[in-house]
Amino acid sequence: MEKKNIDWGNLGFGYIQTDKRYVSDYKDGAWDNGRLTDDANVVISECAGVLQYAQTCFEGLKAYTTEDGRIVVFRPDLNADRMIDSAKRLEIPVFPKERFLDAVEQVVAANEAYVPPYGSGATLYLRPYMFGSSPVIGVKPAAEYQFRLFATPVGPYFKGGVKPITIRVSDLDRAAPHGTGHIKAGLNYAMSLYNIVDAHNQGYDENMYLDAATHTKVEETGGANFIFITKDNKVVTPKSDSILPSITRRSLMVVAKDYLGLEVEERVVELSELKDMAECGLCGTAAVISPVGKIVDHGTEICLPSGMSEMGPVTQKLYDTLTGIQMGRIPAPEGWIKVIK
Numbered sequence: 001m002e003k004k005n006i007d008w009g010n011l012g013f014g015y016i017q018t019d020k021r022y023v024s025d026y027k028d029g030a031w032d033n034g035r036l037t038d039d040a041n042v043v044i045s046e047c048a049g050v051l052q053y054a055q056t057c058f059e060g061l062k063a064y065t066t067e068d069g070r071i072v073v074f075r076p077d078l079n080a081d082r083m084i085d086s087a088k089r090l091e092i093p094v095f096p097k098e099r100f101l102d103a104v105e106q107v108v109a110a111n112e113a114y115v116p117p118y119g120s121g122a123t124l125y126l127r128p129y130m131f132g133s134s135p136v137i138g139v140k141p142a143a144e145y146q147f148r149l150f151a152t153p154v155g156p157y158f159k160g161g162v163k164p165i166t167i168r169v170s171d172l173d174r175a176a177p178h179g180t181g182h183i184k185a186g187l188n189y190a191m192s193l194y195n196i197v198d199a200h201n202q203g204y205d206e207n208m209y210l211d212a213a214t215h216t217k218v219e220e221t222g223g224a225n226f227i228f229i230t231k232d233n234k235v236v237t238p239k240s241d242s243i244l245p246s247i248t249r250r251s252l253m254v255v256a257k258d259y260l261g262l263e264v265e266e267r268v269v270e271l272s273e274l275k276d277m278a279e280c281g282l283c284g285t286a287a288v289i290s291p292v293g294k295i296v297d298h299g300t301e302i303c304l305p306s307g308m309s310e311m312g313p314v315t316q317k318l319y320d321t322l323t324g325i326q327m328g329r330i331p332a333p334e335g336w337i338k339v340i341k
């Protein structure tokens with residue numbers, strides 16, 4: 001298979017149209033059989049549920065070329081499960097798990113020429129999404145839906161790859177208690193756009209969101225969960241019902257405990273504790289692990305001891321082990337790697 005002529009090493013996190021995507025339509029109470037299509041455009045009613053009331057959810061996962069030349073996907077079953085949770089919360093009909101996994105397989109195989117080569121630093125990002133496609137004008141769920149899944153080759157989410165970033169503590173909230181922060185709804189991202197543009201304008205890479213009720217506890221950023229390393233080498237991650245249950249974070253906690261022998265804690269993390277942390281990272285499919293060098297809390301700078309030039313040592317070990325598992329250099333726990341070919 002000849003690869004596309006793409007400068008893999010210089011890709012950012014952007015959209016490049018690939019050859020095939022998967023589509024399935026929901027009508028009269030049932031999903032159709034689904035198909036691959038060349039058509040990258042979606043044509044829907046001007047009054048579609050997604051356009052009027054944001055009835056949509058999505059997922060994000062990646063395909064990798066391993067050291068021995070296989071193409072694999074990391075834990076797609078967990079993305080399928082999470083999309084089911086998102087769909088239920090938004091009154092979108094569930095797309096069955098085995099159909100989701102089949103769509104992943106079909107899209108990766110059909111776009112093999114776009115799967116970045118091993119060692120290039122790039123990966124093939126997969127974006128499954130679902131939306132209400134039929135007209136609604138009163139506030140209610142649509143009657144018809146579409147499930148789609150496309151692929152796009154990507155490089156690092158943050159410019160500079162794994163250079164530490166600077167984030168600010170946000171005054172605005174991302175998710176309310178008992179709201180939708182725990183699902184991957186488009187609406188959670190629409191409402192974060194004003195705040196991320198403002199953060200960038202003020203010179204920050206990301207926002208650190210706090211719990212909406214008290215503004216004293218750390219939640220997550222707009223697109224990744226947090227991990228912290230304490231000065232006595234524990235890996236700590238915030239526990240909250242209003243953050244997205246990151247698959248990367250859940251995997252890292254297993255890696256920390258079972259591969260690196262570190263103590264791990266999923267617990268409430270107070271904003272006031274951050275000054276005592278040794279390392280901080282953002283973790284997610286897109287972010288992988290992006291080290292945080294500085295957190296600015298309304299003029300007070302919290303400079304992580306790991307500094308602004310490189311990842312802290314524990315974050316680096318987590319990063320190396322996780323990416324080693326994903327790229328086939330390190331044996332994976334049972335069921336983590338789905339081989340496409």
Ligand code: PLP
Nearest residue numbers: 223224225244246247248284285
């Ligand atoms: N938190 C938010 C808000 C996200 O959008 C994402 C990205 O998917 C994550 C966390 C990380 O989740 P995952 O590791 O499953 O990609």
Ligand code: COI
Nearest residue numbers: 060061223284285286287
């Ligand atoms: C992902 O990590 O897959 C996401 O969906 C996060 C998004 C901000 C790119």
